[in-house]
Amino acid sequence: MKPTSPGALPPGFRSTFLDGLTPREIKAVLTAAKQERILPRQILQHEGDQATRLWLLVTGRVAAYRLSNDGDKLFLRWGVPGDTYGLATILREPARYIVTVEAVQEGFLLVWDLESARTLVLRYPSLSKALNSVVAEYLEGVIDVLGACAQNAKQRLARVLVESARQLGRIGREGIELELTNEQLAVAAHMSLFTASRKLSKWQKAGILTKHRGKIVLPSLSPFEKIVKDP
Amino acid sequence: MKPTSPGALPPGFRSTFLDGLTPREIKAVLTAAKQERILPRQILQHEGDQATRLWLLVTGRVAAYRLSNDGDKLFLRWGVPGDTYGLATILREPARYIVTVEAVQEGFLLVWDLESARTLVLRYPSLSKALNSVVAEYLEGVIDVLGACAQNAKQRLARVLVESARQLGRIGREGIELELTNEQLAVAAHMSLFTASRKLSKWQKAGILTKHRGKIVLPSLSPFEKIVKDP
DNA sequence: CGCATTGTTGACAAAGTTCAATTTGCGTGG
DNA sequence: CCACGCAAATTGAACTTTGTCAACAATGCG
Numbered sequence: 433m434k435p436t437s438p439g440a441l442p443p444g445f446r447s448t449f450l451d452g453l454t455p456r457e458i459k460a461v462l463t464a465a466k467q468e469r470i471l472p473r474q475i476l477q478h479e480g481d482q483a484t485r486l487w488l489l490v491t492g493r494v495a496a497y498r499l500s501n502d503g504d505k506l507f508l509r510w511g512v513p514g515d516t517y518g519l520a521t522i523l524r525e526p527a528r529y530i531v532t533v534e535a536v537q538e539g540f541l542l543v544w545d546l547e548s549a550r551t552l553v554l555r556y557p558s559l560s561k562a563l564n565s566v567v568a569e570y571l572e573g574v575i576d577v578l579g580a581c582a583q584n585a586k587q588r589l590a591r592v593l594v595e596s597a598r599q600l601g602r603i604g605r606e607g608i609e610l611e612l613t614n615e616q617l618a619v620a621a622h623m624s625l626f627t628a629s630r631k632l633s634k635w636q637k638a639g640i641l642t643k644h645r646g647k648i649v650l651p652s653l654s655p656f657e658k659i660v661k662d663p
Numbered sequence: 664m665k666p667t668s669p670g671a672l673p674p675g676f677r678s679t680f681l682d683g684l685t686p687r688e689i690k691a692v693l694t695a696a697k698q699e700r701i702l703p704r705q706i707l708q709h710e711g712d713q714a715t716r717l718w719l720l721v722t723g724r725v726a727a728y729r730l731s732n733d734g735d736k737l738f739l740r741w742g743v744p745g746d747t748y749g750l751a752t753i754l755r756e757p758a759r760y761i762v763t764v765e766a767v768q769e770g771f772l773l774v775w776d777l778e779s780a781r782t783l784v785l786r787y788p789s790l791s792k793a794l795n796s797v798v799a800e801y802l803e804g805v806i807d808v809l810g811a812c813a814q815n816a817k818q819r820l821a822r823v824l825v826e827s828a829r830q831l832g833r834i835g836r837e838g839i840e841l842e843l844t845n846e847q848l849a850v851a852a853h854m855s856l857f858t859a860s861r862k863l864s865k866w867q868k869a870g871i872l873t874k875h876r877g878k879i880v881l882p883s884l885s886p887f888e889k890i891v892k893d894p
Numbered sequence: 895c896g897c898a899t900t901g902t903t904g905a906c907a908a909a910g911t912t913c914a915a916t917t918t919g920c921g922t923g924g
Numbered sequence: 925c926c927a928c929g930c931a932a933a934t935t936g937a938a939c940t941t942t943g944t945c946a947a948c949a950a951t952g953c954g
Contacts (some may be wrong), residue, residue, distance in 0.1 A: 524803075609938095615932080643933085645931090
């Protein structure tokens, strides 16, 4: 997907953030933003930094995580087109990002700086309500992740496969294709590289997935959904 | 603390939910609510149930947690006076509680039913902004809990002691007193009863806390804050 | 006193992590 | 086209942490 005229959105684009605005208002809000390309591994915001940008992911994929004291990543969620970040910019005082966000697929986003972001919420009260929904969605998502925390490694990994397939998966000949390395999966499922490798091998032997270098193919999600729920 | 005249709040009472309203508006909002006494172990809302009540804790303490598939509690946070729950009532559609909340100390709360809750947010737009702050606070809190998840049992327990002391602690002769059983601590720190008992015994031998039946006394929080951060 | 709740301790088992040694897959440049 | 080199992935073995279970001790209440 390529940024074309300013304010142009891909067909089928939907965002909770823009819900509740009239088309006219949406246009106004969008033209106040700047476009920006993103590339894999690029850090889009860093937790603890002064929050100065509110942004909307238009195309591409990102990962939101928290950094632990000893520097490893605590995965929170995948971000997909329509997701809004940098909410701290308008929600919190003092405004500091509470999570780190990194691009995982190329794409682009729309950015508002601190001043225009604050102007927007003053001018369009319905944005305030949309924000409620956005934050509530995130809250529910994080609580779900926390629920996963209580499960064992096998279930966590299965859960990550299902979630990732839903958010990042591309449909291929032999099933849903996931362009993720063992390491990325291990981070998302919050386990060591080795445990992830072992579980995946076992599932490949069981015939419910196929592995390639940097890529995994899932013919069906249902076996994994079953693993998540139960032993 | 005792409910006196309708709308009366304890001295020093503060709530993010009511922030941003004028005193006149606060009075109007409060008189639209019903008072209700709560007792320890009483379930105040149950995750998954139809969300029909928005409520504000005035006195007492509650615990918010999630129930895992196999029925054990996944602790989220302590709730203290000023905290608002049942936000799903006005934030989500369909409205279902996303967490379970249980009273741990006697107290009382103010309740709005579904209809009056929705009327309130329509009539007082500043409530909508206050809600943003409330939900953002919860989000940040849950993300912190998630961060704790990544730590080992010792750190998690130390963290629970610090948080609990801050939220529930009473100041006594020999330090901050916590009226919690080993089991409650184990649940909050997400570990087995036995691991909790062992760690606590070790800390008592080390002289940084004193144990009694159903009660723990912390002369100082700093040793535990140190444990949370590091080895 | 008798009883229920709460807490303690040890022996053992299970789940995951760590580390080291290898292997596999894949792009690059000779 | 092939060999090289690197990143990704695999595997086994030792080790650590934590959970499980059983027995028992301490506390407090009626």
